[in-house]
Amino acid sequence: MNTRRLLRTFAIGIGTAGLLASGCSGGGSSPSASATGTAAPAGLDSYYAQKLSWRDCGVEGFECATMKAPKDYDKPSDGDIDLAVSRKKATGPGKRIGSLLVNPGGPGGSAIGYLQGYAALGYPAPVRARYDMVAIDPRGVARSEPVECLTGKEMDAYTQVDQTPDDEAEVRKLTDAFEKFAQGCEKRSGEILPYVSTVDTARDMDVLRSLLGDGKLNYVGASYGTFLGATYADLFPDRAGRLVLDGAMDPSLPAVDMNRDQTAGFEGAFQSFAADCVKQPDCPLGTTSTADAATALKQLLKDLDAEPIPTGDEDRKLGESLATTGVIAAMYDEAAWPQLREALEGAQRSDGSGLLSLADSYYERDLDGKYANLMFANAAVNCLDLPPAFDGPDAVEKAVPDFEKASPVFGRGFAWASLNCAYWPTKPTGTAHRTEAKGAAPIVVVGTTRDPATPYKWSEALAAQLDSGTLLTYDGDGHTAYGRGSDCIDTAINTYLLEGTPPTDGKKCT
Structure with missing residues (x-):
């Protein structure tokens, strides 16, 4: 048992759906950072200028590619890390808004497994119609050079x-x-253990944003995915688009x-x-x-x-x-x-x-006695992000x-x-801190009042810390709120994703 595992439970219901995507690589090209109106950070031009080659990856309707990122962002010349990416293009009708990156949490949850097993099929049709649904397995997770620990x-x-x-x-x-x-x-x-922090993954997300041709990142993160999204907004507030942080963590x-x-x-x-x-x-x-x-x-x-x-x-x-x-x-x-x-x-x-x-x-143990790398990556990220x-x-x-x-x-x-x-063999690189993301566009923080894994007060705290945070409350049970049966929650989030209009701060739903 690991009490800091924060993964939402899509895996319990869906199991191994969508896992055929491993090993995919690509066909097609991607715009450079300059084409999206954003400059590559110093020393990272080659990563922001790379081309994503997309190809069918064995799951109907999905494409896969491999993205390169520096293993160590402080020393980008020290080598690369290969990160797996998947997408399902907007289905229409309606004008395409851009890409919508999704992350289910964990840390250690496979975003590609989540995308292919749930998000690209279960998110509301109007959202899927106007966004390319995209996922990247974070470094150390699933298809992206996974951390391994035990047999x-x-x-x-x-x-x-x-x-x-x-x-x-x-x-x-x-x-x-x-x-x-x-x-x-x-x-x-x-x-790889020293290089799987949340900050590293947030920086990977910015490289992907640029390669997808988006000037701003649109994102739905659940559970630990809220910490990842808030970290991104804090690092790149001018590049934060429509961010939904569902079942929030308190970074402080x-x-x-x-x-x-x-x-x-x-x-x-x-x-x-x-x-x-x-x-x-x-x-x-x-x-x-x-x-x-x-x-x-x-x-x-x-x-x-x-x-x-x-x-x-x-x-x-x-x-x-x-x-x-x-x-x-x-x-x-x-x-x-x-x-x-x-x-x-x-x-x-x-x-x-x-x-x-x-x-x-x-x-995530299968009937053959094999474990996904979820718990290995979970410890690796958690133990790097905070002192024990x-x-x-x-x-x-x-x-x-x-x-x-x-x-x-x-x-x-x-x-x-x-x-x-x-x-843990690697010293932590992060510390508890307030996350304000000053200058970012409105960010929607969603909290469930009786959430077991991410207590409601964490969502209140994160919404208050964020310079542009808006709190949306679901009075209910279970972990996270979007897509779990509340028309009020879903309508508020859909309106924000499709029109850019956040719900009124403090809005409550049942």
Whole structure:
């Protein structure tokens, strides 16, 4: 479990849709930076002047290309990195507005997988009609020189390590697991680890903007994708076009505050689930009160900590760690609540297969035991963007009471999970900071009031920090808001993307 993973849950419902795009390269040309009215930053002319060659990449309606970027923007002569790009051209009718770059979050989520599996098909038709839908897998992710850390078998072992250690032996086993994970990343991907920060990826986005022929970047980012979009606007405020930041992060928070806030967010989401569950005749946590439901879940997790149960996979039993991951996976979308009720009922009968399935969806583990690189890239970016939340086990123990106050159900496990960056082999290059993007055009920040992964107060904070931020609120459950069933939210965002008119600051939707 990694509490700072912020990916929206399209992957749970769509799985591997669109993954045939890997290895694509191109046919066609791209305008130079001068053609878009923007100058290339010093020393980067060759990157802004390159040509994207587009070709069919094996998924109907999509083209793919490979874009080159400097591995190290401070030393562009030190070598390149190859980044995978995909697009689906505007379908019409109506005049084409330009390109709309999308990112689903993570960090570590495949933007190309998201584009091909959902965005280019599921975004509102009027938006798809007038924008070329575009995605770039961020450096270190999926098709763009992915970070690799552990084998499938090693990841299976890693995900089962007890993250609520009860004694020194269990603490040592957990810290050993974090160290082995970090060492695996350094061994397999050490050359790229220093160069996968959010700032690096935001600079890649500006190169792509220019190569696509757009004077300004139009963008929809979800979850961690909001941090990426806000970072872009801060670096290039004059090039920020229509930016939608859905399920926002607060860039001003240090890692420990971010993790503790997210812990409280998942507690709030569980309370919403429990309130719904106790009204259902099949609720495995009782039908009396949310407090009783929380007690029942805590007892189940305690029992699984003491004695893991079978899952149907002889090499993997369901212990507390995998069970907790399965529960939090279902918190991202209320549509998964019935599946969670069934999985919890199965666990009470000593059948751990349901919760294991939810956990596997969270980790993006396929039926053959192979993991996407999501969790590897997630750690690589997070540990580079901010100094670690804790420097060792003693610091975690001191913080556990605050985490348990934030979430009696999840607090202890989330506190210990926050220790992972303490063992990272590459020093962080970023720090917590206010993000203002002074001079940028209006930026729409969308917050969901009971969002588990990106608490609503983060959206309030980011909208207030941004010089041109406009807050749009969805009063509801689940992670992010656009395209999740609110006509009010969708209409406001569509109007902004199509006409350039942002919603009134403070607008609320249900």
